[in-house]
Amino acid sequence: MTxxxxxxxxQFLESLADRTRLRIVEALREREKTVSxxxxxxxxxxxxxxxxxxxxxxSGIIKSRxxxxxxxxxxxxxxxxxxxxxxxxxxxxxxxxxxxGA
Amino acid sequence: MTxxxxxxxxQFLESLADRTRLRIVEALREREKTVSxxxxxxxxxxxxxxxxxxxxxxSGIIKSRxxxxxxxxxxxxxxxxxxxxxxxxxxxxxxxxxxxGA
DNA sequence: CAAACATATCATTATATGTAGATATAATTA
DNA sequence: TAATTATATCTACATATAATGATATGTTTG
Numbered sequence: 001m002t003x004x005x006x007x008x009x010x011q012f013l014e015s016l017a018d019r020t021r022l023r024i025v026e027a028l029r030e031r032e033k034t035v036s037x038x039x040x041x042x043x044x045x046x047x048x049x050x051x052x053x054x055x056x057x058x059s060g061i062i063k064s065r066x067x068x069x070x071x072x073x074x075x076x077x078x079x080x081x082x083x084x085x086x087x088x089x090x091x092x093x094x095x096x097x098x099x100x101g102a
Numbered sequence: 103m104t105x106x107x108x109x110x111x112x113q114f115l116e117s118l119a120d121r122t123r124l125r126i127v128e129a130l131r132e133r134e135k136t137v138s139x140x141x142x143x144x145x146x147x148x149x150x151x152x153x154x155x156x157x158x159x160x161s162g163i164i165k166s167r168x169x170x171x172x173x174x175x176x177x178x179x180x181x182x183x184x185x186x187x188x189x190x191x192x193x194x195x196x197x198x199x200x201x202x203g204a
Numbered sequence: 205c206a207a208a209c210a211t212a213t214c215a216t217t218a219t220a221t222g223t224a225g226a227t228a229t230a231a232t233t234a
Numbered sequence: 235t236a237a238t239t240a241t242a243t244c245t246a247c248a249t250a251t252a253a254t255g256a257t258a259t260g261t262t263t264g
Binding site (some may be wrong): 172 | 209214
């Protein structure tokens with residue numbers, strides 16, 4: 001079976017490789033939030049945030065639950081938070097190595 | 103604060119969020135390779151590969167050394183290989199959780 | 205020096221993507 | 235029920251990006 005892993009990696013990376021979406025995901029690291037909370041926190045338009053949330057949900061990065069007129073979004077897995085931590089650690093290592101001339 | 107961390111994360115993710123570039127980086131996980139080796143291995147045009155290598159180099163993801171008429175490219179840090187492993191592990195976890203209905 | 209080879213760059217074109225504004229849908233409250 | 239609030243969707247537009255073909259640069263070798 002020729003399961004193309006590369007494609008799914010690319011799709012995941014594309015989903016996070018946007019300033020607005022990455023900020024959304026980082027905001028959701030703290031706790032679940034509603035669309036309007038994210039709109040206010042990120043200072044973007046509602047339709048913009050809503051569109052990015054849709055994309056992140058399709059990618060499986062976030063999930064949502066409705067409570068009354070609010071929709072709460074959260075990370076779909078703690079593995080995503082771990083991954084973001086790993087990304088930060090890696091960038092720190094790269095910066096350090098670049099300074100050392102490694 | 104010099105550079106916003108979010109921006110550098112986005113830049114790094116953008117660099118890998120392309121099928122051709124990700125395949126290049128994965129090919130370089132094994133060992134350093136020349137442009138023509140990558141052209142043959144990936145089946146893309148030389149100018150295409152060259153352009154992507156340029157971008158990856160600017161992003162600090164790969165480095166190069168010239169030996170005669172060949173230019174060898176390699177990952178700039180083993181931290182990048184580790185990061186790719188983490189990405190794979192995370193996707194595996196997400197797939198498993200999705201099946202479990204977690 | 206000229207030919208062959210390896211790599212880089214440039215110009216063009218096609219496609220993808222992000223954004224805003226308008227509008228639709230749905231839940232809540234007066 | 236009407237008004238309000240929260241969220242989603244659609245359209246249009248501007249910009250970014252990837253791919254290609256042609257060409258330029260640089261290196262080796264006959």
